[in-house]
Each structure stands twice: as C-alpha cells, then as structure tokens.
Amino acid sequence: xxxxxxxxxxxxxxxxxxPILALAAPDEMSGIVTYxxxxxxFDLRVEKTDxxxxxxxxxxxxxxxxxxxxxxxxxxxxxxxxxxxxxxKTVWLDIDNRSVDGRDMYDRLIAVVYLEDAIISTNTSIMSxxxxxxYFRLMAGDEPEHVxxxxxLTHPFNRxxxxxxxxVINDFTNNEFVPSDWWAEGVSxxxxxxxxxxxxxxxVGSTQSNxxxxxxxxxxxxxLPQNRIWFSSxxxxxxxxxxxxxxxxxx
Numbered sequence: 001x002x003x004x005x006x007x008x009x010x011x012x013x014x015x016x017x018x019p020i021l022a023l024a025a026p027d028e029m030s031g032i033v034t035y036x037x038x039x040x041x042f043d044l045r046v047e048k049t050d051x052x053x054x055x056x057x058x059x060x061x062x063x064x065x066x067x068x069x070x071x072x073x074x075x076x077x078x079x080x081x082x083x084x085x086x087x088x089k090t091v092w093l094d095i096d097n098r099s100v101d102g103r104d105m106y107d108r109l110i111a112v113v114y115l116e117d118a119i120i121s122t123n124t125s126i127m128s129x130x131x132x133x134x135y136f137r138l139m140a141g142d143e144p145e146h147v148x149x150x151x152x153l154t155h156p157f158n159r160x161x162x163x164x165x166x167x168v169i170n171d172f173t174n175n176e177f178v179p180s181d182w183w184a185e186g187v188s189x190x191x192x193x194x195x196x197x198x199x200x201x202x203x204v205g206s207t208q209s210n211x212x213x214x215x216x217x218x219x220x221x222x223x224l225p226q227n228r229i230w231f232s233s234x235x236x237x238x239x240x241x242x243x244x245x246x247x248x249x250x251x
Contacts, residue, residue: 029053029093033086039067039078039166041108042086044093052101052109061108062158063096063177065167066222074218074247078166085157090116092153096175110175112182114153156182165211165245168222183208201230203250205242212237217248 029050035043040062046053067082068074093111095102102109154160159182161167169179205212206223212231213220231237234244234251244250 028095030090031058031093032090033088036079036083036087038070038075039082039161040065042082044091047090050095052095052103054101059106059108060093060113061104061106061110062161062167063110063112063175064169064171064179065158065161066170067161067167068218072218077246078161081164081166082161085160086113086115091157092116096177098176099174112177113157114155115157116153158182162209163211165209165219165247168206168219169208169224169227179208201232201236203231203234203237205229205231205237205240210242211245212242212250213245214248214250217245219245219247 029046030048031044031046033042034045034057037043037059042060044058044060046056046058067078070076070079092114093109094114096110099110102111104110158167158179162169171177171179203212204215204220204223206227207229208227211219212234229240231240231242237250
C-alpha cells in the first residue's frame with residue numbers, strides 16, 4: 001500500500017534535526033548544558049558526539065579565557081552570568097585539535113563554545129525555534145518547500161564572557177585557538193594591542209572588551225598592557241562604546 005507523507009510531520013521531523021543544519025563550521029559536538037561550575041567551566045550532556053567524547057556528561061573548559069576563582073568575591077557573579085546564559089541551552093563546541101584528545105590535564109574538553117541562534121522563516125513570517133512547532137500545527141496547509149530553515153550560531157561565548165567583563169583573555173599557546181579571531185578575522189593579538197592608546201587617564205578599558213574600569217579595579221589589573229585603552233572621563237569612555245564595569249561601578 002502506498003502512503004503519502006504528511007508534510008506537517010515531515011517538517012516537524014526536520015525541525016528536530018535542526019542542529020545538523022547549522023551553518024557555522026564549529027560543530028564537532030553539541031549538547032545541553034546541565035551544570036555550571038564557574039564562569040568558564042560547565043557540564044554538557046552530549047547529543048551530537050565526536051570520536052574524542054568519552055562520557056555521556058562531559059566537563060568543558062572555555063579555551064583561552066579566565067574567569068575569577070569561586071574563592072574570590074567576583075567568582076559568584078561570573079558563575080551567575082554563565083548560568084543565565086548557558087544552563088539548559090544547546091551549545092556547539094569547536095574542540096581543540098592540538099591537545100591530546102582535546103583535553104587538559106584535568107580531563108576537561110578545551111573548546112570554543114557557540115549558542116544556537118535559530119530562526120525559521122516562511123513567506124509570511126519569521127519565528128524562533130521555540131514557536132515553530134505551534135506554527136506548523138496551526139498552518140496545516142503549509143508545504144515544506146515553502147519553509148526555509150536557518151540556524152546561525154552566536155559569537156563565541158568565550159568572547160561574550162570577556163565582553164561582559166566576567167573573564168579576561170589568557171591566550172594559551174598549547175591549543176589551536178587565537179582569541180583575537182573572535183573579534184576581527186585576520187587581526188592578531190599583538191596588532192590589536194598596537195591599536196590601543198597607552199596614555200594613562202582616569203578610567204581604563206581593554207581592546208578585547210567593552211567595559212571601562214577604575215584603574216584600581218581587580219579587572220583593570222588583569223588587562224594586558226598592550227590591550228589597555230585609557231579615557232580621561234566616563235563620557236569619553238561611553239562615546240567610544242564602552243559601558244561601566246559591574247564590579248568597580250565607575251560613573
């Protein structure tokens with residue numbers, strides 16, 4: 001007996017496979033974040049696997065960024081930021097290819113991490129992945145060929161964490177990643193540093209972030225000299241696109 005495929009069921013099946021259609025290259029593995037250890041470390045329940053994956057739940061360490069230790073006052077806010085951003089979300093990993101099995105000495109996967117930024121569009125509307133199922137239940141006559149599926153990935157979460165002020169760059173040379181690539185393709189870390197204004201002022205920021213600080217701030221002290229940019233006033237910092245640090249709270 002010949003049966004005709006229900007177009008709605010076919011589309012729902014397509015939606016369930018959306019991560020496979022991700023357009024960005026960093027798709028070596030994916031999974032759902034189940035627990036956040038600190039600002040730069042979390043546990044992942046593996047969905048799309050990779051030959052280097054050993055466990056159902058893998059611990060992931062963000063490559064080339066350092067968040068404050070949990071023993072410091074800044075540790076909890078950094079963890080809270082990462083928890084709000086990642087917990088329960090599907091993320092995609094670009095695992096380091098230089099280290100043994102993509103892991104550090106603590107058996108954590110070293111990776112650049114991306115979040116899904118999915119939309120589904122038809123000739124009449126654009127919707128998020130979360131509302132797509134409801135849409136197709138309502139639009140029973142919509143054929144799959146009338147629907148386009150796109151999945152983009154966000155900027156690296158490694159970058160997002162630095163931009164937020166909850167991490168600083170620590171470019172380890174024993175992995176494959178070049179953090180400056182997260183901001184501007186083809187611009188090296190040293191070239192980024194050369195663009196900074198090294199004249200001291202009332203407030204300091206980093207060419208690798210959008211926060212400005214009092215020079216005495218714990219985060220200001222972590223900015224590499226070649227990445228520092230100085231502002232004579234908070235107005236100058238804001239005009240340059242910078243926002244106040246949430247720790248030292250400059251005006």
